[in-house]
Amino acid sequence: xxxxxxxxxxxxxxxxxxxxxxxxxxxxxxxxxxxxxxxxxxxxxxxxxxxxxxxxxxxxxxxxxxxxxxxxxxxxxxxxxxxxxxxxxxxxxxxxxxxxxxxxxxxxxxxxxxxxxxxxxxxxxxxxxxxxxxxxxxxxxxxxxxxxxxxxxxxxxxxxxxxxxxxxxxxxxxxxxxxxxxxxxxxxxxxxxxxxxxxxxxxxxxxxxxxxxxxxxxxxxxxxxxxxxxxxxxxxxxxxxxxxxxxxxxxxxxxxxxxxxxxxxxxxxxxxxxxxxxxxxxxxxxxxxxxxxxxxxxxxxxxxxxxxxxxxxxxxxxxxxxxxxxxxxxxxxxxxxxxxxxxxxxxxxxxxxxxxxxxxxxxxxxxxxxxxxxxxxxxxxxxxxxxxx
Ligand SMILES: *[C@@H]1O[C@H](CO)[C@@H](O)[C@H](O)[C@H]1NC(C)=O
Ligand SMILES: *[C@@H]1O[C@H](CO)[C@@H](O)[C@H](O)[C@H]1NC(C)=O
Ligand SMILES: *[C@@H]1O[C@H](CO)[C@@H](O)[C@H](O)[C@H]1NC(C)=O
Ligand SMILES: *[C@@H]1O[C@H](CO)[C@@H](O)[C@H](O)[C@H]1NC(C)=O
Numbered sequence: 001x002x003x004x005x006x007x008x009x010x011x012x013x014x015x016x017x018x019x020x021x022x023x024x025x026x027x028x029x030x031x032x033x034x035x036x037x038x039x040x041x042x043x044x045x046x047x048x049x050x051x052x053x054x055x056x057x058x059x060x061x062x063x064x065x066x067x068x069x070x071x072x073x074x075x076x077x078x079x080x081x082x083x084x085x086x087x088x089x090x091x092x093x094x095x096x097x098x099x100x101x102x103x104x105x106x107x108x109x110x111x112x113x114x115x116x117x118x119x120x121x122x123x124x125x126x127x128x129x130x131x132x133x134x135x136x137x138x139x140x141x142x143x144x145x146x147x148x149x150x151x152x153x154x155x156x157x158x159x160x161x162x163x164x165x166x167x168x169x170x171x172x173x174x175x176x177x178x179x180x181x182x183x184x185x186x187x188x189x190x191x192x193x194x195x196x197x198x199x200x201x202x203x204x205x206x207x208x209x210x211x212x213x214x215x216x217x218x219x220x221x222x223x224x225x226x227x228x229x230x231x232x233x234x235x236x237x238x239x240x241x242x243x244x245x246x247x248x249x250x251x252x253x254x255x256x257x258x259x260x261x262x263x264x265x266x267x268x269x270x271x272x273x274x275x276x277x278x279x280x281x282x283x284x285x286x287x288x289x290x291x292x293x294x295x296x297x298x299x300x301x302x303x304x305x306x307x308x309x310x311x312x313x314x315x316x317x318x319x320x321x322x323x324x325x326x327x328x329x330x331x332x333x334x335x336x337x338x339x340x341x342x343x344x345x346x347x348x349x350x351x352x353x354x355x356x357x358x359x360x361x362x363x364x365x366x367x368x369x370x371x372x373x374x375x376x377x378x379x380x381x382x383x384x385x386x387x388x389x
Contacts, residue, residue, distance in 0.1 A: 028064060033157060034239055036062035038148025039072060040126035049111040050077040051121075055088065055128055055149070065155040072151055078117045079108040081258075082270050084132060086121065088151070088252040096250045098226050106274050118258035119219070132256045134217065141212065141219050142256060146239060156252060159244035160221075163214065164235060168243065170210040170220075171231050173203040183235040190228045209271055210243070217261035220271055224253040 037058030044053040053074045061068035073091045078084055085108070089095065114120050119141065123130040131143035140161075147159035162168070168180045171187045175197055180187075189206040197203070208223040208231070227249040235241045255274050259267030 026065075030234075030237055030239065030244075032062070033064065033150060033159075034147055036064070036068075036148045036150050038127040038129070038150075041074065041123060041128045042125075044125070048113060049108075050075065050114075052076075053123075058127055058148075062150070064150065064152065066152045069151045069153070076121045077108055078112050078114055078121075079106065080110050080273070081112050081117045082119070082266075083258070083273070084117070084119060084121055084256040086130070086252075086254045086256065088149070090151070090251070096227065097253065098224060103224070103275065119256060121256075134219075134258070134261070136261070137216065139216055142221060147242065147244070151252070154248050156247040156250070157245065158252060158254075159239075159242050161239075162212065162233075162241050162243050164241050166233075166241060166243075167213040168210050168233065169213065170207065172207045173205045175199050175201055175203065180233060182233045182241065185233040187231045187233070188229075189231065211259070211264075211267055213264060217259055218264040218267050219259035220257035220267040222255040222257065222271060222274055224255065224274075225250045 037060055039055035039057055041053040042056050045051060051074075055072040055074055057068050057070045061070075069090050069092075071091065072088050074086070074088050076084060076086050083106075115135070118135055119132050120135050121130060121132060124145065127148055129144040129146070129148075131140050131145065133140045142160045144158060144160055146161070147157075150157040162182075166182055168182060169178060171180070171189070174187055175194075176185065176187070176199075188202045189208055190202055191204055191206055192202060194201050194203055206226065208225055208229070209220055210231075211218055211220045223245060225247060227247050229245055229247040232244045232246065233242075234244070257267050257270040257274075259270065
């Protein structure tokens with residue numbers, strides 16, 4: 001069999017596998033999920049700056065995809081006057097969490113008492129549900145009432161009611177409109193390079209944060225998880241308008257951000273206090289994106305290569321041993337015959353430096369990206385990508 005027909009066969013097999021995966025996807029009626037027993041809060045310990053509790057599974061577990069986990073532990077900490085950290089874990093076993101080495105958690109050194117926080121946690125013991133409300137107005141910002149918590153080894157569900165036609169932003173990276181449609185929308189957080197960037201699909205990175213903009217203020221909810229998930233927005237379900245997380249692993253780790261009643265930008269600052277600020281990108285690294293699969297026009301890149309050496313780059317950036325290999329990992333294998341033409345236009349050493357610098361920056365600032373099938377893996381494994389994007 002020649003290489004061409006081998007590739008065709010391989011594509012066919014891949015297509016068949018993909019098709020089978022689609023067919024095998026299970027649809028679960030939302031009313032079945034809402035009928036699950038959920039948990040009861042027991043052994044609730046109110047502390048000065050938060051609380052802890054055990055969550056005990058109710059009778060007749062619904063075991064949607066696997067057995068419901070029988071006992072969970074809840075902790076709530078008022079980390080600052082604008083931020084509540086809520087975590088629900090399975091105390092009997094360690095489950096995946098984004099490591100501290102990749103995303104250092106913010107300090108709770110300036111934690112406050114509930115009454116002096118801008119938002120507060122409230123709960124109903126049985127069936128367990130919780131809400132987050134604004135202290136000043138008692139407006140409920142997040143509530144799981146009527147939507148029991150589901151926690152199985154590979155299926156976690158948290159669902160909050162939201163206002164009708166809510167103004168929700170975020171949950172990227174995707175190609176939906178900036179102002180998210182609220183009816184029957186499923187946002188899949190699963191990093192991928194989507195050829196042709198079709199509308200309404202997931203893309204390279206994952207940012208499980210949403211901003212909810214209301215006439216009464218803007219707040220944010222950050223779900224610290226790098227597990228694959230679907231976030232569903234619905235306006236017309238019998239259970240009322242809602243936002244629902246469906247997650248395939250990990251723990252429930254939420255940061256509720258009070259935002260502000262008057263300043264819609266405040267929530268972005270509070271989010272940066274949790275995940276950190278983006279790294280400043282050096283001027284000389286601009287133009288790297290021009291050195292990519294299928295970019296045939298070299299004008300911009302070569303102009304840049306000429307001007308770039310006059311700009312400094314951080315000394316901490318390590319130069320890869322083999323600059324040519326580095327270029328190879330950036331331009332797909334399929335472009336190899338054209339490499340000699342490109343070499344005349346690029347200063348390969350310079351590009352190698354830029355490349356390893358960018359790797360450093362992405363690795364340091366975007367844990368989800370470096371964990372996922374995003375561009376880092378793609379660049380490490382050039383043979384697996386042969387198309388342009
Ligand atoms: C907290 O929730 C309980 C219901 O479980 C409710 O009666 C109470 O009013 C709530 N408190 C606040 C301050 O919203
Ligand atoms: C909801 O969206 C899915 C596709 O994402 C579509 O198949 C389904 O028909 C839609 N349901 C309604 C009620 O619009
Ligand atoms: C994608 O959506 C935008 C607006 O949301 C629309 O203008 C554009 O035509 C759509 N593209 C395709 C290919 O459907
Ligand atoms: C390529 O760049 C390096 C480092 O910036 C420089 O030392 C070298 O002279 C350049 N080579 C050419 C041919 O421009």
